[in-house]
Amino acid sequence: MAAVIQTKIHQNPIKIFHGSSRSLTNQSRAPSRIMCAAASPAKKRFNIALLPGDGIGPEVISVAKNVLQLAGSLEGLEFNFQEMPVGGAALDLVGVPMPEDTFSVAKNSDAILLGAIGGYKWDKNEKHLRPEMALFYLRRDLKVFANLRPATVLPQLVDASSLKREIAEGVDMMIVRELTGGIYFGEPRGIKISENGEEVGISTEIYAAHEIDRIARVAFETARKRRGKLCSVDKANVLDASILWRKRVTALASEYPDVELSHMYVDNAAMQLIRDPKQFDTIVTNNIFGDILSDEASMITGSIGMLPSASLGASGPGLFEPIHGSAPDIAGQDKANPLATILSAAMLLKYGLGEEKAAKRIEDAVLDALNKGFRTGDIYSPGNKLVGCKEMGEEVLKSVDSKVAATV
Numbered sequence: 001m002a003a004v005i006q007t008k009i010h011q012n013p014i015k016i017f018h019g020s021s022r023s024l025t026n027q028s029r030a031p032s033r034i035m036c037a038a039a040s041p042a043k044k045r046f047n048i049a050l051l052p053g054d055g056i057g058p059e060v061i062s063v064a065k066n067v068l069q070l071a072g073s074l075e076g077l078e079f080n081f082q083e084m085p086v087g088g089a090a091l092d093l094v095g096v097p098m099p100e101d102t103f104s105v106a107k108n109s110d111a112i113l114l115g116a117i118g119g120y121k122w123d124k125n126e127k128h129l130r131p132e133m134a135l136f137y138l139r140r141d142l143k144v145f146a147n148l149r150p151a152t153v154l155p156q157l158v159d160a161s162s163l164k165r166e167i168a169e170g171v172d173m174m175i176v177r178e179l180t181g182g183i184y185f186g187e188p189r190g191i192k193i194s195e196n197g198e199e200v201g202i203s204t205e206i207y208a209a210h211e212i213d214r215i216a217r218v219a220f221e222t223a224r225k226r227r228g229k230l231c232s233v234d235k236a237n238v239l240d241a242s243i244l245w246r247k248r249v250t251a252l253a254s255e256y257p258d259v260e261l262s263h264m265y266v267d268n269a270a271m272q273l274i275r276d277p278k279q280f281d282t283i284v285t286n287n288i289f290g291d292i293l294s295d296e297a298s299m300i301t302g303s304i305g306m307l308p309s310a311s312l313g314a315s316g317p318g319l320f321e322p323i324h325g326s327a328p329d330i331a332g333q334d335k336a337n338p339l340a341t342i343l344s345a346a347m348l349l350k351y352g353l354g355e356e357k358a359a360k361r362i363e364d365a366v367l368d369a370l371n372k373g374f375r376t377g378d379i380y381s382p383g384n385k386l387v388g389c390k391e392m393g394e395e396v397l398k399s400v401d402s403k404v405a406a407t408v
């Protein structure tokens with residue numbers, strides 16, 4: 001599997017951005033040149049786990065799957081899709097949010113494309129039976145600690161931004177969110193009874209040095225390939241976990257002399273994102289700050305329906321999903337913007353499978369559909385053509401098919 005970035009942990013070189021080794025096996029299982037001499041060239045085969053989930057999840061996944069399939073086939077890739085229930089859909093089917101079969105298919109795939117999880121129906125479930133737990137199990141057990149959330153204002157969508165044109169235009173940042181640690185997973189946690197008999201809710205923000213180092217390295221490497229600026233966002237004026245975070249990130253900076261490192265408190269960062277988002281190139285931050293800041297950044301780009309993500313570990317398949325949720329308020333109405341999921345499929349190709357050409361086909365097709373004026377409701381502005389989720393998907397498919405490289 002093609003590694004996109006190499007890094008070091010404790011001086012041992014390891015691959016950071018790659019999918020499982022299954023694809024290599026699959027390639028070797030592909031028909032040999034001699035056998036196929038008269039037919040088309042041997043195709044690379046990949047197993048993709050599709051986890052549609054809940055709400056708008058199935059709507060956006062069905063569209064993204066078609067786009068992935070077509071873009072891949074034009075680059076000689078063949079996908080074996082296996083669709084499995086997760087979240088509320090799995091709770092309804094088998095009583096747990098992450099069935100063993102689903103995890104096993106995901107773990108043994110080359111990459112996972114997930115829609116969204118959650119919904120009103122399960123909101124009152126006990127915590128371990130909430131759909132969202134599936135996400136935690138997946139992220140934790142696949143060890144995908146590095147979550148890349150790019151927020152780019154496309155020229156076609158400047159008017160859809162919540163910010164004024166002159167502030168939004170040209171924004172292009174990458175949020176590197178730590179995904180398997182911090183307050184989401186820290187112990188102790190739970191709702192307990194205190195000594196005076198009162199209920200107390202406990203969540204613990206905790207980071208070990210190695211967890212900070214490995215995400216910081218991913219962020220330095222990412223910044224190095226972008227504009228060379230890294231801003232580490234923390235709350236080191238208050239939180240002990242952030243004090244250690246800042247110390248470790250600072251200590252690593254000498255290994256990346258070509259990257260300009262700065263630090264910012266998270267409250268200021270939330271404000272600066274709105275005041276002057278162009279100051280940011282790469283941001284590295286902990287699990288919860290990354291969750292919040294990426295939703296904020298999405299509105300600079302026009303909509304949360306535009307932001308894809310890639311979650312990557314040191315080995316095994318990557319997990320690719322839009323940053324948005326199941327949007328129960330618009331589910332089943334063909335109103336969802338599928339572009340975040342389609343762009344997540346592009347990230348799957350690029351970071352998960354190392355198939356940059358196929359990824360570029362998808363990115364170009366998205367730009368082409370936007371250039372032609374197609375807009376779902378969340379990114380609509382007067383003068384454009386309002387379409388639903390399915391039609392947007394069909395337009396992107398047409399653009400992939402026409403092999404037109406969009407001019408931005």
Ligand SMILES: NC(=O)c1ccc[n+]([C@@H]2O[C@H](COP(=O)([O-])OP(=O)(O)OC[C@H]3O[C@@H](n4cnc5c(N)ncnc54)[C@H](O)[C@@H]3O)[C@@H](O)[C@H]2O)c1
Pocket residue numbers: 056115116117118119120132135304305306321322323324325326327328329330335336337338340378
């Ligand atoms: N990764 C995930 O699966 C994920 C992420 C966030 C929230 N959730 C879950 O989703 C459920 C709803 O959460 P929420 O309402 O806070 O967040 P949400 O992201 O689902 O929706 C927030 C708002 O954004 C809109 N929106 C979201 N995605 C859109 C899209 N693709 N196109 C157009 N509009 C879109 C929704 O209609 C809604 O008004 C909850 O159960 C939550 O836990 C799941």
Ligand SMILES: CC(C)[C@H](C(=O)O)[C@@H](O)C(=O)O
Pocket residue numbers: 118132135291323325
């Ligand atoms: C649904 C929720 C558990 C999840 C998170 O907080 O990580 C979501 O908001 C996200 O951004 O992927």
Ligand SMILES: [Mg+2]
Pocket residue numbers: 291292295323
């Ligand atoms: Mg979130």
